[in-house]
Amino acid sequence: MSTDAQDLVAERDEYRYGFVSDFESDTLPPGLDEGVVRFISAKKGEPEWLLRWRLEAFGRWREMQEPHWPHFEYGPIDYQGISYFSAPSKDAPKSLDEVDPEILATFEKLGIPLHERAALAGVAVDAVIDSVSVATTFKDKLAELGILFLSFGEAVQEHPELVRRYLGSVVPVTDNYFAALNAAVFSDGTFVYIPEGVRCPMELSTYFRINEANTGQFERTLIVAEAGAHVSYLEGCTAPMRKENQLHAAVVELVALQDATIKYSTVQNWYPGDKEGRGGVYNFVTKRGRCAGARARISWTQVETGSAITWKYPSCILEGDGSVGEFYSVALTHNHQRADTGTKMIHVGRDTRSTIVSKGISAGQGQQTYRGLVQVGRRATGARNYTRCDSLLIGDRCGAHTFPYVDVRNGRATVEHEASASRIGEDQLFYLRQRGLTEEDAVSMIVNGFCREVFKELPMEFAVEARKLLEVSLEGAVG
Amino acid sequence: MLELIDLHAEIEGTPILKGLSLSLGGGEVHAIMGPNASGKSTLAKVITGHPDYRITSGGIRFEGRSILDLGPEERARLGIFLSFQHPIEIPGVSTAEFLKAAVNATRRARGQPEVDAAEFLRLARERMALVEMDPSLLKRSLNEGFSGGEKKRNEIFQMAMLEPRLAILDEPDSGLDVDALRIVASGCEALRSPERTMLVITHYQRLLDHLTPDHTHILLDGRIVRSGGPELAQEVEARGYQWVRDEVAA
Numbered sequence: 001m002s003t004d005a006q007d008l009v010a011e012r013d014e015y016r017y018g019f020v021s022d023f024e025s026d027t028l029p030p031g032l033d034e035g036v037v038r039f040i041s042a043k044k045g046e047p048e049w050l051l052r053w054r055l056e057a058f059g060r061w062r063e064m065q066e067p068h069w070p071h072f073e074y075g076p077i078d079y080q081g082i083s084y085f086s087a088p089s090k091d092a093p094k095s096l097d098e099v100d101p102e103i104l105a106t107f108e109k110l111g112i113p114l115h116e117r118a119a120l121a122g123v124a125v126d127a128v129i130d131s132v133s134v135a136t137t138f139k140d141k142l143a144e145l146g147i148l149f150l151s152f153g154e155a156v157q158e159h160p161e162l163v164r165r166y167l168g169s170v171v172p173v174t175d176n177y178f179a180a181l182n183a184a185v186f187s188d189g190t191f192v193y194i195p196e197g198v199r200c201p202m203e204l205s206t207y208f209r210i211n212e213a214n215t216g217q218f219e220r221t222l223i224v225a226e227a228g229a230h231v232s233y234l235e236g237c238t239a240p241m242r243k244e245n246q247l248h249a250a251v252v253e254l255v256a257l258q259d260a261t262i263k264y265s266t267v268q269n270w271y272p273g274d275k276e277g278r279g280g281v282y283n284f285v286t287k288r289g290r291c292a293g294a295r296a297r298i299s300w301t302q303v304e305t306g307s308a309i310t311w312k313y314p315s316c317i318l319e320g321d322g323s324v325g326e327f328y329s330v331a332l333t334h335n336h337q338r339a340d341t342g343t344k345m346i347h348v349g350r351d352t353r354s355t356i357v358s359k360g361i362s363a364g365q366g367q368q369t370y371r372g373l374v375q376v377g378r379r380a381t382g383a384r385n386y387t388r389c390d391s392l393l394i395g396d397r398c399g400a401h402t403f404p405y406v407d408v409r410n411g412r413a414t415v416e417h418e419a420s421a422s423r424i425g426e427d428q429l430f431y432l433r434q435r436g437l438t439e440e441d442a443v444s445m446i447v448n449g450f451c452r453e454v455f456k457e458l459p460m461e462f463a464v465e466a467r468k469l470l471e472v473s474l475e476g477a478v479g
Numbered sequence: 480m481l482e483l484i485d486l487h488a489e490i491e492g493t494p495i496l497k498g499l500s501l502s503l504g505g506g507e508v509h510a511i512m513g514p515n516a517s518g519k520s521t522l523a524k525v526i527t528g529h530p531d532y533r534i535t536s537g538g539i540r541f542e543g544r545s546i547l548d549l550g551p552e553e554r555a556r557l558g559i560f561l562s563f564q565h566p567i568e569i570p571g572v573s574t575a576e577f578l579k580a581a582v583n584a585t586r587r588a589r590g591q592p593e594v595d596a597a598e599f600l601r602l603a604r605e606r607m608a609l610v611e612m613d614p615s616l617l618k619r620s621l622n623e624g625f626s627g628g629e630k631k632r633n634e635i636f637q638m639a640m641l642e643p644r645l646a647i648l649d650e651p652d653s654g655l656d657v658d659a660l661r662i663v664a665s666g667c668e669a670l671r672s673p674e675r676t677m678l679v680i681t682h683y684q685r686l687l688d689h690l691t692p693d694h695t696h697i698l699l700d701g702r703i704v705r706s707g708g709p710e711l712a713q714e715v716e717a718r719g720y721q722w723v724r725d726e727v728a729a
Contacts, residue, residue: 432581433551434527434552435641437581445576449572450571
């Protein structure tokens with residue numbers, strides 16, 4: 001244990017929660033105060049600067065108000081009822097062989113057999129269960145190229161200078177309520193660094209999973225692509241059934257320097273709650289990328305089928321001249337799910353381009369909002385944006401809403417917006433059923449067709465998974 | 480093989496079929512003619528199980544069994560096919576993807592092995608040739624951006640792929656120019672077989688010049704009022720429907 005951590009433990013002796021005696025235990029009791037922030041930092045053996053950063057975030061968070069702009073209501077979140085640290089027992093394993101077979105079996109159930117998937121598909125998997133990275137593969141191979149693909153905790157230990165340089169540089173601690181909360185209590189996550197001119201030879205992938213009841217997950221992802229570097233990153237999320245609502249407040253920061261490309265794909269399938277709307281994950285996520293150099297490119301692709309509430313706006317700050325931002329999204333809300341999602345494209349540099357393709361599907365009593373901002377700054381001469389926003393409704397109790405904000409301060413910019421809303425027609429269903437397809441297969445075929453533009457942006461194996469997820473998520477949507 | 484027995488059907492409370500009886504034997508081609516709003520398309524939709532239509536009395540027997548309790552997909556899998564008057568567009572779903580799923584759903588229901596991608600493509604190319612359809616349409620979204628003629632040919636191509644026992648062709652000639660009409664009609668004629676019964680709904684004799692029916696029926700106000708051979712169609716072409724109305728009224 002570092003000296004800093006020992007000091008912290010000593011400090012904590014005075015805390016009423018009596019953390020010291022619990023230091024060996026793996027889950028903190030519910031509650032949040034400065035002691036919890038210090039506990040997490042100490043548990044991770046973090047340097048002083050990071051602790052200070054967390055504490056600042058925590059201080060700011062306490063002064064902030066929970067945002068309520070989404071087009072729906074949700075009950076109060078009891079931040080004191082959540083446990084902010086939980087890890088599988090024992091220390092993190094050094095290799096796959098040391099991974100608890102039970103945990104591996106869970107991953108199997110989720111359809112990510114680490115060994116095969118990693119070997120066959122050439123995917124390096126950094127698996128996160130309840131905050132702590134339990135397995136990292138392909139690290140050595142990547143290391144040969146100078147690529148860093150680490151859990152956040154490891155990165156803090158091994159490359160503190162890089163982490164310190166970029167952490168909070170895209171999403172400052174004060175950015176929003178949930179980002180501040182994350183900064184204070186994040187427990188782990190992923191760090192990726194691609195050196196100048198290196199093209200990452202494989203898709204990097206992280207599977208997050210919320211395992212223990214009443215545990216909030218606050219992971220943090222930081223990806224840095226140096227000049228001319230190229231990386232594609234996949235993030236899958238799933239969570240088991242719980243009666244309670246669970247809070248997930250992640251932060252993702254991307255930094256692309258000159259001529260670098262970062263492609264970030266998400267398939268989000270957190271537990272959506274039951275048919276009556278009980279339980280399910282509250283998914284409040286801040287994702288933002290910064291195209292810091294000329295001709296940098298950041299592309300977000302998301303398939304959001306889970307969570308009781310989704311609140312996320314993966315965004316791009318297009319600083320570098322000629323830089324490109326993309327957002328391709330499929331969001332599905334069924335039963336009582338609510339989603340308020342979209343993007344922000346902030347055009348700062350000249351000749352910057354952005355594309356937004358949003359596909360929203362509502363079924364049951366699902367409510368869905370597209371909320372987007374296209375902002376063109378004074379310097380962004382020649383900036384161009386294309387936005388397309390389509391909604392598909394299944395049944396007559398669901399809803400779709402669109403709030404596109406456009407703010408242009410340069411006369412030589414082009415902003416285009418197209419939107420459509422349609423209902424799956426009886427005629428379409430009858431046509432497909434007349435050809436022998438069941439009603440469910442017909443719906444799923446129509447929905448997949450509707451999403452095609454987005455699915456083609458996903459890496460192959462993710463596209464297949466996304467299709468399956470939509471099918472599963474739409475079960476019982478008709479008839 | 481198909482028996483319609485004193486069939487009464489309505490849509491949203493409006494009666495359309497009012498005691499329609501008709502019997503089709505195996506391998507026969509029957510033409511149904513009739514003025515607008517006489518119930519021709521309703522007849523096609525009622526046989527194939529469209530959920531908007533309610534059968535208030537009477538029965539439909541297909542190969543000896545009542546199909547009234549079966550959903551559209553179950554009827555399709557028994558081998559009942561409808562060539563739509565207005566084929567539906569499904570954006571983002573390729574014709575190949577859709578049709579392969581349809582072919583395999585039908586094959587599974589019949590206990591036949593599914594076709595793989597290569598075999599499907601081979602079959603598809605072969606049968607597209609029947610209606611002189613461009614194979615590149617397989618990759619395009621189903622019916623989206625297709626011309627009227629392409630849509631109609633696509634229907635006959637689907638019939639060729641699904642090999643139905645009963646094919647109901649709802650105005651396969653509407654909106655076609657002379658060349659396209661000939662292609663569609665000769666495609667249908669090529670698919671004529673002792674194993675396949677056809678019910679052809681049309682307004683015009685010109686389709687029947689290529690696809691000669693064994694029987695012709697005139698549908699008027701929800702009932703079959705006249706039946707005959709191919710010559711009945713010619714008579715309608717020459718004289719219209721007023722004489723039939725007059726005779727029925729008399």
